[in-house]
Amino acid sequence: MDFQNFLKNYRKKLSEIFTESKKAEEQTLVRGIEKSTLKQIMDLSPLSAFIPTEYGGHGAHTAEALSMLEASSYESLPLSLMMGINGALFLQPTANYADEKVKKDIFDRVINANKLGGLMITEPDYGSDALKMQTSYKKIGDQKYKIEGTKHWGGLTGMADYWLITARGMNKSGDLGRDISFFIHDTRNGGIEVEEYYNNLGLYMLPYGKNKIDIQVDESHKLKPESTGVTMMLDLLHRSRLQFPGMGMGFLRRMMDEAMDHCKQRFVGGQSLFNYDQVKHRLSEMQAYFTVCSAMCNFTSTNIPLEKNTSRMDLEANAIKALVTDYMQRASQSLLQLKGAMGYRIDSIAGRATVDSRPFQIFEGSNDILYQQMSESVLKMMRKLKNNNLQD
Template identity: 25%
Template sequence: MDFRITDDQLELRDMVRKFARQELAPKAAEIDLSCEFPKENWQKMADLGLLGMMIPEEYGGFESDVLTFCICMEEVAYACASTSLSYLAHTVLCAYNLSQNGSEEQKKKYLPGLCDGSKMGCLCITEPDSGSDALGMQTFAEERGDKWILNGSKTFITNAPIADVFLVYARSDRNDRNRGITQFIIERDTPGLSTGEPFHKMGNRASPTSEVFFENCEVPAENIVIGPNQALGILMGNLDVERAVGGAMGVGGAQAALDRAVDYAKTRIQFDQPIIMHEMVLDKVAEMATSIEAARLLTHKAAWLCDQGEPCTESASYAKLFSAQMAQKATYEAVQILGGYGYMQEYEVERFMRDARLGTIGGGTNEVQKLIIAREVVKRSMG
């Protein structure tokens, strides 16, 4: 067993770290207030090859594995949570999903634009009446000759207000709840597709999120990515990678909170000494550092398993659940270490705490992760 990351991964991590801290971090507070998606930074990420991280080179990507992507995602999340959320939705939920499951024509048509930043992607699963129970989706796709007609709506879709390419799961068989699901790729200008106004969110506020509506939206059969009625496996499989990467996002946000708290505690004098000298502050620092490292290791293991093509559902849920719980605590304690200043926007840790909250909800709630884990534990106990 070798816990070291490779020299190539280290070099890439340092490049992303430098970029993220110089370009993304300085704008993070401002775009949190304005709720404006950072277009210029996005293009810079594309120019560095970051948008095509897990996409094969022949389609304009960088062809990294999931572990390398997690290492880079941690750096992006450290610098700007909003950017990291849009990055997840674009690169993992849309582009990576398409690269794994799309036809040759679909990959040639869409992936180069998703990698070079000229197209923005999103993934539509959640509906107003089906969140955790994703297979309860009701958006319906009806086959008519060589076309499919979609009706229904999706909600909480990251990047939808600015997306060009929508990967959409829809029900295609009302009699088969689990398997009657098809995945389509739909372009923004398709008649019948529209998006709602961006929601006002607690955190990750510069990553735009909205509803997506389908009203007799006519999609050619060639835009089916997986199906008809065969998308269940990829819906679940892609969530494993999303959850491993979600672990990295929690780690990045929590590490930023720890570093900020330590810097502050070294200079804040109370009772004639820097507060970092007070044991109860040091206790928080030790707890934060230990749990961040534990979440990082769980994340790297889950990503590594995905890369080996081994079953990784349970490990991905461990990583996502633990990382989300850890990030709540770490960002909370960072605010505590900064005291009253921590409560003020200027010191940024309050933003870290708001941003971290999503980790317990998006990509499957903590409760859903526990259901997945417990199901596996019970299955094993039965031999």
């Protein structure tokens, strides 16, 4: 099946599950996702959009991956995040840096057996300060590594079949090295214990928690960076941030559609909501967010192929991630305001969108920190160019 036919079938299936189904609203109140529902979605093989054609995928074209994320987020933002985690934080780094035999096996199981992958970087004491992580690894014999530590807030906790785990090398004296290494762990081998599941405020579909790690990984399952592990991590994170507009696109379109439909039907004081200036202002802002997000999608689609190293694209990645996630939260807040009391319910699209979009401003780099890093990046470039005028 070609990608366009897949996308058509995918949109139809998601609409049946998340909009037309009588259980749709009830499911928003339940943590996790029913196995039968997940199977219906995964049987269409949406993650093939992230996998090169030589491994049975659609080709790993960035534009197609963003289209799949957009279709997902229009119906369910948590589902789109699940696809984004699998694609940008697991499958793409696997495609770029994993051993040939290892990635062939993983891609085969993802496509044909509906397997899922996730990423573990964050630790309880080291969130944004990830380079100081305490998870360690040391070599055992010639072909294995032993990895120990604690990770938390990894999306798909207790649910993923594969984990991409970060750790720092430990020397003979017990000190940790400065560089970061990535290891692929197959959960069939055991060694990851979920110590606690978190009661996340939104994104009920995705389980989050704290994991104790005590695993052994073959040498072949260690990712091979082009230079350093830190550079590889930057490539992974920047590439992921650059793809946020895919998730934002469908979500912002849904917020806009819901707002327009509500304003058409709602009359206050004998006149349509459309006649109120503040309502017009909110709707025009939502349209502007959608337009900017469209431009961001175009930028990523045309400039970020799978093989491009994005480790030096900090300004572009941080700006795109921070702005689009701020737009998502503002749009959901506007929809909630327009819907009024009817929207202030977790089973309302407005209430759910507000709590589901909020963490996007926090994870994969808190927006407050990203804005600071953007300022520093611009100042650094100005110093390099010996330019004191920002407008130049």
